[in-house]
Amino acid sequence: MASWKRDFASGLVVLGPILVTLYAIYWLYGLAAGLTPGLILSADALEPLISGSSAQAAQTREQVAQFLRVIVALTVFVILTFSVGYLMRTTIGGLVERLVDNLANRVPVIRVVYNASKMAAETAFGEQESLQKPVKIETWEGLRMTAFKTGKVTTDGREVLFLPTSPNITTGYVIEVEPDEITELDEDVEDALTRVLSAGFGDANHRGMDAGISIDVIDEAKTSRTDDD
Incomplete structure (x- = not known):
């Protein structure tokens, strides 16, 4: 009984992230195919490459045209993103950004959406200082x-x-602490983040099913208690 549970759980650990991705x-x-206009590339333009008047040939041309439209749209988006990013490094880019901010902040509903999306983009992609060495602080007597x-x-x-919450490390508290009240840790950021993300159960050196308590041990403990009763 315990063996098939462990095998099934191990399979989910491996296949789950792959299927979600x-x-x-x-x-x-x-989503990109639905937003890409058909004016970029018509399916009829591929008729010299994919000939035929059957429904199957027409469907194939449409699928290939749709794929090429997505590739073209993504290429244009990447080029546009790099161009805007380069422009933001100049004086004109700063003026344009301030102008857009002022216009967006004058519209009540647009202001909330614009500022929230801009803050999210800056948090995810902005050039911010990364978290440095993890430490321990004693918030209450005997509690670290x-x-x-x-x-x-x-x-x-x-x-x-930065004092993150667990298991959601995107929220937390920014605190100011005296240097003598900080305890240095002999571990890197990955180890500390793994512990916080897993609510204290995880170990950065052990992934998957090896990071927790064995299912066999849990089942044996339950069986032992049942026999004692």
Whole structure:
């Protein structure tokens, strides 16, 4: 009984992320194909390459044309993104950005959506300082919590730390702590983040089913308690 449970759980650990990733790619492709205009490339233009008047040939031409339209649209988007990014490094780019911000902030509903999406983009793709060495701080007597150095220091000499919540590390608290109240840890950021993300159960050196308690051990413990009763 315990063996097939462990095998099934191990299979889910491997196949689950793969299936979710494939579905996300399929969904994004369908979204891009639906938004791509047919004016970019008509299916009739592929008739010299894919000849035939049958329904199967027409469907094949349409599928190939749709795929090529997605490739063209993504290429244009990437070029446009790089061009805008390069423009933002110039004085004109800064002026354009401030102009767009001012216009968006004057519209009540658009202002909320624009600022929220801009903040999300800056958080995900912006050039921000990465989390540095993890540390421990004693928030209450005898209770320690994991935090991360940000590399910032206040004017009065306190170190600025980020104290994430678990298991959602995208939220947390920015705290200012005296240097002598910080306990240095002999581990890297990945180890500390793994512990926080897994609510204390994970281990960066062990992935998958090896990171937790064996199902066999749990089942044996249940069986032992049943026999004792």
